[in-house]
Amino acid sequence: MLPTEKDAGSASMSQVSTSTERANQADVAYGRLKQLILDGTLPAGAQMLEQEAATRLEMSRTPVREAMVRLRQEGMVEIRPRHGMRVLPISASDMAEIYAVLTALEGTAAELVAQRGITPRQLAQLRGAVADMQTALERSDLKAWAAADEQFHLHLVRLSGNSRLIQMVGQLWDQAHRARMLTLQLRPTPSNSVKEHADLVDAIAAGDGPRARKVHEDHRRRAGTMLVDLLDRLGLNQL
Template sequence: MENFRLSDQDRATLQFKVTTKLRELILKGEFKMGERLTQEEWAKNLGVSRMPIREALRQLEVEGLVRIEPRRGAIVTPISAEDVEEIYQLRALLEGQAVLKSLPFLDDEDINELERLYEKMIALKEDEKDMEEYMELNAQFHHILREGCPWRRIKGFIDTLWKGIPSYTPSVLSHHLKEAHEEHRLMVEYAKQKNGEKLKEVTENHILRTRDNLLKMIEKSEKIDVE
C-alpha cells in the first residue's frame, strides 16, 4: 500500500483530514470486507497520534463504513452498491417531497441565506483543503431547503439518512462540484420563484446524480480489485 502520511500543513485540520483519508480509502476499495484497521498501524501510516485515528474510526462507524468490535477493533464494512441505491433513492423521494412542502414556509430571510451559502460554496476551491467548509455549507443549504416542511416525520427520516455517508460525499466526489454548483444555483432560483415543482425536480435529480457518481466509483474500485 502506498504512503498515506499527512503533511505538516494537513495537521491544521487534523481530525477532518484523518477521517477524510480513511473514508476515501474505504470507499475506493483499498480495504477488503472484514479487514481490521488498527489504531497503531494507521497512526504510523498517517504520521499522527492514536487519538485522531480513534475519533476517525468512531465517525466512520456512525457512517456504517466500519464496525468496532470488543478486542478486535475496527472492522471494515464498505458501503455496497445496494446501500448507495437504497440511501439515495430514499433521499430523492423524501427530500423532493420535503422541499415541495417546505417552500411555502420559507421567507425572504431563508432565501437570502440560501443565496449566501451558495455564493460561499462556489467561492471555495475544488481541493481537499476547502472540503471541510464546503461540506458544512452544503449540509446547511439542504437543511434550510427542507426546514419549513410541516411534516416532522419526513424530516426525521431525512436527518437519519444524512447521518451516514451523504454528509461526506463531497469529500470523495470533489471533481463533480461544478455540477453540484449548477444544481444549487437552480435550487436558489426556483426557491426565489416559489416554483415548488421545479425545486422538487432539481433536488431529486441532484441526489440521483450523486448516487450515480458514487455507484460508478464503487464499480471502478471493484473492477480494479478483481484485476
C-alpha cells in the first residue's frame, strides 16, 4: 500500500523533530565540553574518548562527535582517530597573535558603538560592569574582577551590532580565557584597568568614535603585552 499524503507528512515532521533534537543535543554537548576546557577541568594535553565523553555527559556519541568537531574548528582541540579529542595548548606566541587580532576587532567595536549611539540602559550596563570591577579590586577578588571585565567586553562587542565581528571575537575570547585565568594570580594587580574602561565609556557616551577606538586599542595592547611578557618570563611556553 502506498503511503498517504498524511503519512508522508507525519514522517517528514518526525524527521524534522529528530534532526532538531539531535542538533540541540550537540549544542548541549558542545557547551558542556567547552566549559570543561575553559575552567581548566580539561587542561592542555588532556584527552577524552568519544565514548568517555558520551558517558560523562549522559548522551549518545553522535552529538558528542559533532561537539568535538565544533571545538576543533575553533582551535581548542584536535581530533585523533580512535583517541577522541585532545585539548590544545596555548603558547605565548599564540597569545600575541590572539591579542593582536582582538585589539583590532574590539577597537572597531568600540568605534561602532560610539558612532551608533547608546541608550541610557546600555550605558548603565557598561558603567555597572566598571563599578563591579572597582568593587572587586577593593576586595582583592581577582576572580570577580575578571568576571566583571569579561561582562564589560561582552556588552561592548554585542552593542556593535556586527554579527560577524561578535562571532570572531567570541572565538578569540574563549581561546584567551584559559591563559587569562591560569595567570590571574601571577600578574600585577590591574589597578589601571578600571580607569581605562571608564575612559572608554566616557568616549562612547560622548559619541567620539576615534577616541573610543584609541582608548580601547591602547588598553588591549597593554594587557596583551603584559600577559605575553609574563608567560615568557615565567617560562610558561604552553598552557
